[in-house]
Amino acid sequence: xxxxxxxxxxxxxxxxxxxxxxxxxxxxxxxxxxxxxxxxxxxxxxxxxxxxxxxxxxxxxxxxxxxxxxxxxxxxxxxxxxxxxxxxxxxxxxxxxxxxxxxxxxxxxxxxxxxxxxxxxxxxxxxxxxxxx
Amino acid sequence: xxxxxxxxxxxxxxxxxxxxxxxxxxxxxxxxxxxxxxxxxxxxxxxxxxxxxxxxxxxxxxxxxxxxxxxxxxxxxxxxxxxxxxxxxxxxxxxxxxxxxxxxxxxxxxxxxxxxxxxxxxxxxxxxxxxxxxxxxxxxxxxxxxxxxxxxxxxxxxxxxxxxxxxxxxxxxxxxxxxxxxxxxxxxxxxxx
Numbered sequence: 155x156x157x158x159x160x161x162x163x164x165x166x167x168x169x170x171x172x173x174x175x176x177x178x179x180x181x182x183x184x185x186x187x188x189x190x191x192x193x194x195x196x197x198x199x200x201x202x203x204x205x206x207x208x209x210x211x212x213x214x215x216x217x218x219x220x221x222x223x224x225x226x227x228x229x230x231x232x233x234x235x236x237x238x239x240x241x242x243x244x245x246x247x248x249x250x251x252x253x254x255x256x257x258x259x260x261x262x263x264x265x266x267x268x269x270x271x272x273x274x275x276x277x278x279x280x281x282x283x284x285x286x287x
Numbered sequence: 288x289x290x291x292x293x294x295x296x297x298x299x300x301x302x303x304x305x306x307x308x309x310x311x312x313x314x315x316x317x318x319x320x321x322x323x324x325x326x327x328x329x330x331x332x333x334x335x336x337x338x339x340x341x342x343x344x345x346x347x348x349x350x351x352x353x354x355x356x357x358x359x360x361x362x363x364x365x366x367x368x369x370x371x372x373x374x375x376x377x378x379x380x381x382x383x384x385x386x387x388x389x390x391x392x393x394x395x396x397x398x399x400x401x402x403x404x405x406x407x408x409x410x411x412x413x414x415x416x417x418x419x420x421x422x423x424x425x426x427x428x429x430x431x432x433x434x435x436x437x438x439x440x441x442x443x444x445x446x447x448x449x450x451x452x453x454x455x456x457x458x459x460x461x462x463x464x465x466x467x468x469x470x471x472x473x474x475x476x477x478x479x480x
Contacts (some may be wrong), residue, residue: 190417236464
């Protein structure tokens with residue numbers, strides 16, 4: 155097991171698949187698949203972008219979490235091809251965290267949820283971040 | 288994952304794996320894709336004819352940019368080449384405009400070299416796409432925080448709303464799942480005169 159603090163700027167999120175987040179007090183745990191690691195990341199000793207099949211993103215001392223969700227509709231029934239739907243947009247705000255006195259950083263994530271399929275633009279303000287591999 | 292260091296399960300060797308459907312109407316070069324060697328002559332002819340050169344890097348199999356020359360390692364139309372091939376194909380200061388659609392690798396150094404003074408780079412990318420940042424993390428590590436200045440680039444717009452000229456374009460993850468256009472932002476860079 156590896157725990158990597160910070161290095162958030164060396165994570166590539168576009169291809170991520172997120173599972174339902176777990177919120178425990180002031181902490182958000184996000185089970186994540188297909189997280190991209192840039193070459194300078196401590197877990198990547200190659201010169202290529204690599205993808206972690208599974209990991210957890212952990213944000214501690216969270217002040218706020220906002221998820222902009224966009225659902226998909228099937229292009230034509232039975233085709234298995236989906237397109238984003240402007241009518242299936244919703245914003246989920248998690249702001250019932252204990253007060254955080256420390257300075258927080260804005261972390262921007264993106265990826266998809268499955269079942270139902272949704273694209274998410276996710277902003278989390280927290281005092282600490284680490285990656286659990 | 289076992290072991291101290293993650294092993295690559297799938298790798299992107301600085302090229303686009305983007306899946307782009309054939310939409311037919313915006314094919315910039317309907318012939319089969321040129322290899323880098325063939326492309327050198329193709330581009331030299333365009334320059335000799337004083338044609339405006341617009342390139343769509345990471346354009347996928349077929350560019351969605353009208354009159355844009357697709358450059359992608361998976362190109363089926365345009366030029367099948369990687370970002371690292373750009374300086375071999377395009378002479379320095381020869382390209383009028385560069386569009387980077389959902390970039391999958393660092394490209395600013397190569398793009399800045401071939402772009403004409405006064406020319407612009409349009410980067411269409413989601414916020415979480417680290418290769419859409421200016422400078423991207425790797426270029427920042429290599430050149431420092433003043434990377435843009437070193438490359439002769441000026442930031443005109445940083446992750447603004449998707450430029451209207453790209454409103455009809457579709458953006459995809461590498462697994463083919465479309466990305467909502469509302470989540471794609473446009474960054475504009477301009478090369479110093």
